[in-house]
Amino acid sequence: MKNYLIIAIRNLLRNKEYFFINVFGLAVGMACAIMVMVYIWEQSRYDSFHPASDRLYRVYLDSKLGGMESEVAVSSPMFAFGLKPHVPEIEQACRIFKNDRDIAIVAPNASMLDRRSLLYVDSTFFDVFGFKLLEGDPRSCLNKPRSIVLSLSVAKQLFPNGALGKVLTVENGKKWTVTGIVEDCPANSHINYKSLVSLSSLVLPDLSWTSLYLYTYFRFREGTNMTDPATPAYLGLSAIESKLLKGFLQEAGEDLEKTMGLSIKEMKEKDEYFVLRLQKVSDIHLYSHLKYENSQNVNIQTLLIIAGISILIILIACINYANLSTARLAGRVREIGIRKILGSQRRELSRQLLAESITISFISLFFALVIVELVYPNTILTQQSPGFNIQWLMFKLSPVIFSVTLLTGVVAGIYPAFYILRFSPATILSQQKQFSIGGKGLRGLLVIIQFVFSIVIIYSTSTIYRQLRFVQQKGVGFQKERLMIIQNVIGLEGDSKEFRKALMDIKDIEGVTFSNAVPGKVLGMQSVQNGNDRTKNLMMYIMQTDSMFFRTYGMKFLPGMVNRIQYPTRDTVDVVINEEAVKYLGLKDPIGATIYRINPDETTNCLIIKGVVENFNFESLHAKIQPLIIFPNEPEQIKFATIRFTRAVRDDDIRKVKRFLSDVVPNVHFSQFSMNESLGEFYKEEQSTGEVAVVFSFFAIFIASMGLYSLLALTTIFRTKEIGIRKVLGAGTRELVLLLSKEIFKLISIAGIIALPIAYLLSYYWLDRFAYHVALSFANYLFVFLAVFLVAVFTIYRQLWHTINSDPSDSLRFE
Amino acid sequence: MIELIDISKVFRNKNVETKAISNINLSVADGEFVCIMGPSGCGKTSLLNIIGLIEAPSSGKYFLDGALVSDIAERDRTELRKNNFSFIFQSFNLIDDLTVRENIELPLVYQKIPPSERSARVDLALERFNLKHRANYFPSELSGGQQQIVAVARAVIAKPRVILADEPTGNLDSTHGEDIIQQLIKLNEAGTTIIMVTHSMMQAQRSHRIIHLFDGHVVTESYTRAAIKI
Structure with a gap:
């Protein structure tokens, strides 16, 4: 094993350029995969820490009134305890109200409680949710009016010598007693608090069944059948939702009819409705996109697309690695042929080659972690959830990261290893041409795919930014400046x-x-x-x-x-x-x-x-x-x-x-x-999508350039002798550049044509979310294509220059 | 026509310096047929490469038609090379992806000859070397002898003043080898200067002059009976 490793490292260091490109290419692919893995892991675990989170739901309203459809996250203050008698499956309820103004603190020091993290909650808050109360009694701390529970950091800031039992004087001379200290709000919750005030401290603005302004949560009893097939389906409501609606109509039917000016029956006739629906609290972050959400949620589709792209990126990185390794192997054909003639076993040689690729893979992992460390904290992904600790998460995910690295090494190394070993020594020494993955056609196809991918993602990114600029600059019907x-x-x-x-x-x-x-x-x-x-x-x-x-x-x-x-x-x-x-x-x-x-x-x-x-x-x-x-x-x-x-x-x-x-x-x-x-x-969500897209654009174009580089490496290696012959016969630099680059530019041009409809379609669907948006621009597409083309020229220029300017006798000696 | 004065060629690796040829003085006149002989590694191919302007000497002076060409730029070397020299190699060096016709045509492409004239000249060459029926074959479909005939046809088509042949019969059996020598003698008789590297004394005896190299030096230089006949 040690021997394999030493030879592997010696082989890798012999050609530093290939080594660097191999390592960096894989590292970028891996960094991308790790970041996405960490991000998805974070996002998918929102609100799963509450006790009985599988039975914890939020009520939301789905209505069609006066021809306008609407789904709102807020509900009436009457729902929580008014519906309990009608639905015995409800075990506990809790309401959260967010005031729309900051509260000024007068004493102990002048500061402010930000409206975005100041929640008015029922006394059942700590029974329903899994936030840890560090000091105070969870059952009674929010029972009385003018009780406040501070998060640990706010408590330390306001009362460095212990906060429990102390009094906070707020505006208008009101005094709130600190009745508990709660842990700082975990980043992976859609509920975001810094301080919790008992809801009874507040005179609620409107106690009608049809006023919607606070969030209502229900925990149902164990064994509750949420979807009873025996219940007749009305608007796709589950059994419990039907019960909730029934209770609501019994309690509030009159209110509703008065507000709407229509009876329930008339509403049904006119295909109008006003129903209560439930959503699992742990699903809110990924699946809920209602009006008046209490935090910015993530779209599961965006998440799946990001995951798909990252898998594609690492796969392409592997293929590029395999191609580049094969190119390098072509330069070592004689060595391998001689080793085989001298009696080296197939197994030993393949182990040697696999050891090399796995070594590269782990060296790449090191650089990938460095890239993650540098890039991840600066992306919008972390700004959305500042509490996350990337090192801790990576440590937690280390078995997965280790396995993926090993797998990457094997996937990238297995093809060149076994392909070259299949041949007899005589074939190896006489027919170098065959050492490439799947031949010219497949290699060309891979380059096309990579460039299609790059062009599509760069064009989409440019569309996102054009739209963001548009929303900033568009006239909104009034002068929004100053x-x-x-x-x-x-x-x-x-x-x-x-x-x-x-x-x-x-x-x-x-x-x-x-x-x-x-x-x-x-x-x-x-x-x-x-x-x-x-x-x-x-x-x-x-x-x-x-x-x-x-x-x-x-x-x-x-x-x-x-x-x-x-x-x-x-x-x-x-x-x-x-x-x-x-x-x-x-x-x-x-x-x-x-x-x-x-x-x-x-x-x-x-x-x-x-x-x-x-x-x-x-x-x-x-x-x-x-x-x-x-x-x-x-x-x-x-x-x-x-x-x-x-x-x-x-x-x-x-x-x-x-x-x-x-x-x-x-x-x-x-x-x-x-x-x-x-x-x-x-446009916060679009802004963050834009930032993620920029990162992906960088990765995509980098990896596509790698692919191009490896293709050219293979091409020039296989054509070194031909280049020599042509030079001897009088070919000049211009002719040789054309000869070598013609094929590559043909592939990029094909990619340009294939990418056009895909980029357009994707951008069209993204823009569709806006009622007012920019038009798809062909000029912009041409610009993106030209930019990608220039990157390609830059990528191949050095290698071409080196090959073309070498002495023709070197090329002929290559044989 | 060709005059080499104190020509040396040194190859440098990281730690090793190898002198391939050392202080060689040599003149070749127009229409001569010169053979270079010597053991493996004595610098024959390096000498041929320097004469053919494939590589530049490390030191010394090389005059071609009285003009100093040892220090000129790669671009000028390419120009001079394609207008004066053609090459025949031991391993044929045909381009695998091109047909026999395309291989023969290649030097004319680089000389920017118009397509119609190119086509006519290739047809003539195919006829002359009896390759017409193989015109659309790829090199891998031909025998070694046939491949070398194609290489000769390719060398001749550009009407070079000098043909440089590096062991052109080294990979061929005696019959095919003799064919190639016959072709070269014919070309020389028609006025083309030929400089050939060979291990075969029999073949060398059919040239005008034999130059023996050893360890990068010219050790002897002798005229043959063929020269006396002239």
Whole structure:
């Protein structure tokens, strides 16, 4: 064994260039496979640590109302305990509510509890979920109002000398008692907390069965039959889901009918529905893509594609290795022939060759781990789950990594080893031409596949980035630059005029407006009826603004309408609608037309349309613009203040505005963001897909270049003698370059033609998720193809140069 | 025509320096038939390669038609080579993927002869060497003798001034070997200068002059009866 290894290393070091290329090629393939392995392993184990995770479910709503289909992750606060009597299989329930504003801490030190990680939860939280409570009693710590459980890191930061029992003073002088310390939230959970407050501390905004704003989780009893085949299927609901729906309709049927203006029976007749569905908590991260998710989930299809690509990359790396090794073996043909003549056994020679490839494989593993260590922490993959420790994960996966490395060595080495050993010494010494994998045709095919793969992935990456640039630059129907949004201005109410006046005195501020929502932030929905046809209930998005809204946002009204709408106070309410709403309502002459708002108490308000604003994107560009009604502000509903600057917003502007706000309303906590930033959050998933695609593009083109290099290595080795003859006969450099590169460029051109429809199709499907997207660009395709072509030229140039410039007598001596 | 003054060739490996030929002085006149003899490793092939401008000498001066060519660039060497010299090797050195016709045609391609003229000249050569019926065969389908005839045809087609033959009969039986020698004598009679490396004294005796090499040096130089006949 030791002998094999020493000879293997000596052989490898003899030709350093091949050694380096072999090792690096395999290392890149392996690094890619390891990163994907680690990533998939991370992603597939989300929320599997909860006790009884196979019985733990989240409720979500699936509805079709007013012709609009919607699936939302949030549910009503009444579900958790109101449905329990109807469904005895429910063993435990828990609700999680996320407030939409940060909470300022006054004491022990001035800091803030971020709204994204501040959860209001039921006292059953530690019974239902598997998060470890380090201090405190899991059964009672969240029982009482004004109880807070801090995560270990927050506790250490706030109370270095022990937090349990201490009191936290928050805004408005409220005092919360620390009743527990919980471990820091594991990265592999869709629930993300830093502090947990008892839900009873909060006055919930609306206790109706049809208000959806918090997350409800159920743990079912052991042995619960989730899919009872005896239950008649309605909309594909499982047995338990049917029971939940039944209970819900018993409890909330009236509420629902009032809100919808339709009876359940009428809804069924109109093919409309409002049903409760369940999803396993451990499936949420990979499979759930509902509206109002509480964390960014991953698409299982993306994951499978990534896995497929990485398998392809390592396989191609193996094939390239085999090809390159065969090329190297061709240079050692004489040695092997002589060894065989001298009596070396077939088994010994194949062991020697396998030892070489396995050695290379393990040396490559070392470099692969170095690449992983350097690349992985810098990819978006880890930014999504910062708690993961790559070294620990690799250690945990080491048996798999070891096996894959061994397998790679065997797969890459077995072909050259056995192929060359099949021949008799005489054949070896006389017919070098046969030492190649499957002959010219198959080698050509492999190069084509690799280049198709590279072109497709690079083109797709460029499409992703073109689209991301497009979403940043596309007009969204308003001027999104130079806008500062202050959120949580609840409480400003009557003081808004004073605040506006103070701001408008600053010379760089050209507009201030107040509203209950802003583009990019969740808007509510409202059931309405067209004044001309009151038989149908229609669902439309709503928001409330003041009259300055349109000018501040730079929105335009349809021609002939004023850019400033007055909202007089009357029995009727004047509203503005968007162009899409005109179509949705089927209005020919919208100005002055009447629509009716249906209130939960069955009363209606008459709405008079005073203006039609041009369509603007208030959701992401994934969705088509929806019908929208804009109401005048109700002062107590104001949540956002938008300030338009004449130039880019600077840090001192933020400080100045903060000071003004605290002067006007001392108790309001200041929190601002820029409109561009807020809209950018819609494309986080695409951004991360783009980053993964860039990494893959790099790997793909690198490995394809390796393939090309090994093909050329083989070609030149087999044609060395021919090159010599041609040179002796008078061939110049140009003729030889053409001769050797013609075939390779032919293969790349074929790859270019095959890749075109695949790249187009893939990009088309990816872009399809956007309602507004860039067109597929042939010019861009040509550019990508040209770039790949140049990489190919660069790859073969050195080798060609070396071969062509060698003395012809060397080539002829090669024989 | 060819004049070598103090020509040496040294091959250098990492640690070893091998002198293949050392201070050789030699002149070959137009229309001469010269044979180079000597034991294996004495520098015959290296000398032939230097004369044929396949490799450059390490030192010394090489004049071709009075012009110094020992130090010229690879590109110029290629130009001079293709316009003056043709080669016949012991191992034929035909290109396996090309047919007999294409192999013979190759030097004309590199001389940029128009296709119609190329075709006519190849037809003539095939006729002259009795290879017409084998024109579309690949080298692997021919016997060694036939392959060497193709190599001779390829050497002749470019109408070179000098043919350099490196043991052209070394891999052939005596009948085929004699065929090749006959062809070379005919070419020489037609005015082509021939420089041939051989181990066979019988063949050498049919040339004009024999040069004996030993350990890279010219040890003797003698004229044959064939030369006296002229």
